[in-house]
Amino acid sequence: MVDDIIVRAVMRESLGTYDERESNEAPEDELPPGGVAVTIRGLTKKFGDHSVLHGIDLHVPAGQFLTIIGKSGCGKSTLLRILAGLDRPTAGEVRFDGRSSRQAPPVTRLMFQEPRLLPWASVFHNVEVGLGARRNTPGGDRRVRASLAAVGLDSRAADWPSVLSGGQKQRVALARALSSSPHFLALDEPLGALDALTRIEMQSLLEQVWRDQGFTAVLVTHDVTEALMLGDRVVLIEDGIVKLEIDVPIPRPRRRGSLQIAALEERILRHLFADGGYLERNVA
Amino acid sequence: MSDSQIAFGRFPTSGGEVLSSRRFLPALRGLLSTDAAGWAAPALLMLVWQITAQAGLLPANILPAPSDVAAAGWRLALSGELLDNVAASARRAGIGFAIGGSLAFAFGLLNGVSRIGEKLTDTTFQMIRNIPNLAMIPLVILWFGIEDSARIFLVSLGVFFPVYINTFHGIRTVDVQLVEMGRSYGMSQWQLFRRVILPGALPSIFVGLRYALGIMWLTLIVAETIAANSGIGYMAMTAREFMQIDVVVLSILLYALLGKLADSVARLLERATLQWHPAFQATPKGR
Numbered sequence: 379m380v381d382d383i384i385v386r387a388v389m390r391e392s393l394g395t396y397d398e399r400e401s402n403e404a405p406e407d408e409l410p411p412g413g414v415a416v417t418i419r420g421l422t423k424k425f426g427d428h429s430v431l432h433g434i435d436l437h438v439p440a441g442q443f444l445t446i447i448g449k450s451g452c453g454k455s456t457l458l459r460i461l462a463g464l465d466r467p468t469a470g471e472v473r474f475d476g477r478s479s480r481q482a483p484p485v486t487r488l489m490f491q492e493p494r495l496l497p498w499a500s501v502f503h504n505v506e507v508g509l510g511a512r513r514n515t516p517g518g519d520r521r522v523r524a525s526l527a528a529v530g531l532d533s534r535a536a537d538w539p540s541v542l543s544g545g546q547k548q549r550v551a552l553a554r555a556l557s558s559s560p561h562f563l564a565l566d567e568p569l570g571a572l573d574a575l576t577r578i579e580m581q582s583l584l585e586q587v588w589r590d591q592g593f594t595a596v597l598v599t600h601d602v603t604e605a606l607m608l609g610d611r612v613v614l615i616e617d618g619i620v621k622l623e624i625d626v627p628i629p630r631p632r633r634r635g636s637l638q639i640a641a642l643e644e645r646i647l648r649h650l651f652a653d654g655g656y657l658e659r660n661v662a
Numbered sequence: 663m664s665d666s667q668i669a670f671g672r673f674p675t676s677g678g679e680v681l682s683s684r685r686f687l688p689a690l691r692g693l694l695s696t697d698a699a700g701w702a703a704p705a706l707l708m709l710v711w712q713i714t715a716q717a718g719l720l721p722a723n724i725l726p727a728p729s730d731v732a733a734a735g736w737r738l739a740l741s742g743e744l745l746d747n748v749a750a751s752a753r754r755a756g757i758g759f760a761i762g763g764s765l766a767f768a769f770g771l772l773n774g775v776s777r778i779g780e781k782l783t784d785t786t787f788q789m790i791r792n793i794p795n796l797a798m799i800p801l802v803i804l805w806f807g808i809e810d811s812a813r814i815f816l817v818s819l820g821v822f823f824p825v826y827i828n829t830f831h832g833i834r835t836v837d838v839q840l841v842e843m844g845r846s847y848g849m850s851q852w853q854l855f856r857r858v859i860l861p862g863a864l865p866s867i868f869v870g871l872r873y874a875l876g877i878m879w880l881t882l883i884v885a886e887t888i889a890a891n892s893g894i895g896y897m898a899m900t901a902r903e904f905m906q907i908d909v910v911v912l913s914i915l916l917y918a919l920l921g922k923l924a925d926s927v928a929r930l931l932e933r934a935t936l937q938w939h940p941a942f943q944a945t946p947k948g949r
Contacts, residue, residue, distance in 0.1 A: 463846070464842065464845075488846050490843065496840060497938050507847050508847060510847055511848055538937070538938045540938065
C-alpha cells in the first residue's frame with residue numbers, strides 16, 4: 379500500500395492536479411437515475427490572452443437532448459470540455475440541478491471524437507472502465523453486459539479493440555459511457571470520423587439509448603442535419619457566444635430529409651453563412 | 663496492490679488485461695513455429711563449416727570442425743566442468759541482471775511519472791551512461807577485488823541503462839488522450855497507472871529488456887576473461903593457454919546460445935503480454 383501512496387503522490391505531481399468532481403465519483407443512489415438540469419451562467423474561457431468563450435448562458439432542462447453546432451474554432455468543444463469537467467472555466471459556473479458540481483456531482487460521461495479505447499484491454503474491460511467507482515461492485519459485470527447489449531456488441535466482449543471497425547469501436551465507447559447510467563452525457567463530435575452510413579446508424583442508436591435511459595445529453599457537432607435529427611433544441615455558437623437558439627418541435631422518430639428538417643436546416647445555414655455565399659452556390 | 667491482483671482473474675472468459683497463464687501456451691507455439699525457420703540459417707552455416715573443415719580448407723589450428731567442438735563439449739560435459747562453468751556464468755548474469763534491471767525499472771517508472779524525480783536524477787544517469795561500461799574495470803577491481811561481486815557490479819551497470827531509458831521513454835510516450843479519458847472516467851491515480859500508463863509503456867519496456875540481455879552477456883564475457891576462476895570466459899582463457907582451440911570456439915558458441923536463449927525468453931514474455939498489439943496479434947478468443 380505504501381507504494382500506492384507514493385505513486386499517487388508522484389503522479390499527481392506530474393499529471394497535474396485532479397478535478398475534485400471526477401475523483402469524487404457519485405456513490406450509488408446519491409442521485410436517482412435519469413437526467414439532471416444543466417445551467418450555465420456567464421461562462422468565459424481564456425487561454426492566455428485569447429478568449430474562446432465570452433459569457434455563455436444556457437439552460438438545459440433535465441432529460442433534454444441539446445445539440446451545439448458551430449464552425450470549427452468557435453469554442454463549442456471547449457464549452458463541452460468544461461461541462462464534462464475536463465477544463466475549468468476562467469469565469470462563470472456550471473450548475474447541475476441548481477447545485478454546484480462540487481456539492482452533488484452527477485455521473486457525467488464524455489464521449490470523444492476518437493473512441494479512446496484501451497488497446498490492451500478486451501472490449502469487456504474497456505466498458506468496465508465506464509463503471510468508475512462502481513467497478514468492483516457486485517452488479518458490475520451485469521451492468522457491463524447490459525451496456526454492451528444495448529449497443530449490440532454483447533458477442534464481442536472478449537475481442538481486442540483492434541479487430542473492431544471504426545463504428546464498432548465508437549459503439550464500445552458509447553457502451554462505456556452508458557455502463558454507469560450517467561445523468562449527463564457530453565458528446566464531442568463522436569460520429570465525426572465515421573462513414574456516412576455508419577453515422578446514420580449511430581445516430582439512431584444514440585437517440586434510442588437516450589430515450590431508454592433519460593439522461594441529459596449535449597452533443598457538439600458540425601453536421602447540421604445530425605443536430606436536427608437528434609436535438610430537442612439546437613444552439614449555434616459563433617465566436618464564443620450563443621448566436622442562435624432554436625427549438626426543434628419535430629416528433630420522434632424523425633424522418634431524414636423531411637420538409638421540416640430541411641426548413642430548419644436552411645434557417646441555420648443562413649445564419650452560419652450570413653454573407654450569402656452559401657445560398658448562391660447551393661440553391662441556384 | 664490488491665487492485666491488480668483482483669483485476670487479473672476477474673473475468674475469466676474475456677481477454678483479460680495483461681497476463682494470464684493460459685496465454686503462454688499459444689504464445690509458445692507461435693514462437694516455436696517462427697523460430698524453426700530462424701534456425702535454418704545457423705544450421706546451414708554449421709554444415710558448410712563442417713564440410714570445409716573436413717575437406718582441409720580450414721586448418722584445424724585456425725578453426726576446428728564443428729564435430730571437434732562438439733567432441734570437446736562432450737568431454738567437458740562428462741567431466742562436469744562444462745556445467746559448473748555455465749552455471750557460474752548464468753548465476754552472475756542472473757544476479758547482475760536482477761539488480762541492475764530492477765533498479766533501472768524502478769527509476770524509469772519514477773522519473774517517467776515524476777518531473778521532480780527526472781530533474782534530480784536524470785542528468786546524473788546520462789553522465790554515467792556515457793562512460794563506457796568496461797572502462798570501469800580497473801576501478802571496479804580496486805573496489806571489489808577480483809571477486810564475483812566485481813563482475814556482478816559490471817553486469818548490473820551495463821544492464822541498467824537500456825532498461826532505464828526505455829522504461830522512461832515508454833511512460834513518457836503513453837497516449838495522452840487515453841490518460842485524459844481515464845481521468846474523465848474517474849480513475850484514481852493508481853488505476854490510471856496500472857490500467858493506462860504501464861500497459862502503454864510495456865512495448866518500449868520490452869525493447870529495453872531485450873537490449874539489456876545482449877549487454878548482459880557482452881559485459882560478462884569481458885569481465886570473466888579478467889581474473890576469474892570459473893565461468894565460460896574463464897574456460898575460454900584457460901583453454902587458450904593450453905592451445906585448446908576447440909574449447910575456445912565452444913565457449914564462444916555457448917555465449918551465442920545462451921544469448922539467444924535469453925532473448926527467446928524475453929520474446930515469449932513479450933508475446934504473452936502484448937497480445938493486444940497488432941504486431942503480436944494472436945487469434946482472438948471467443949469467436
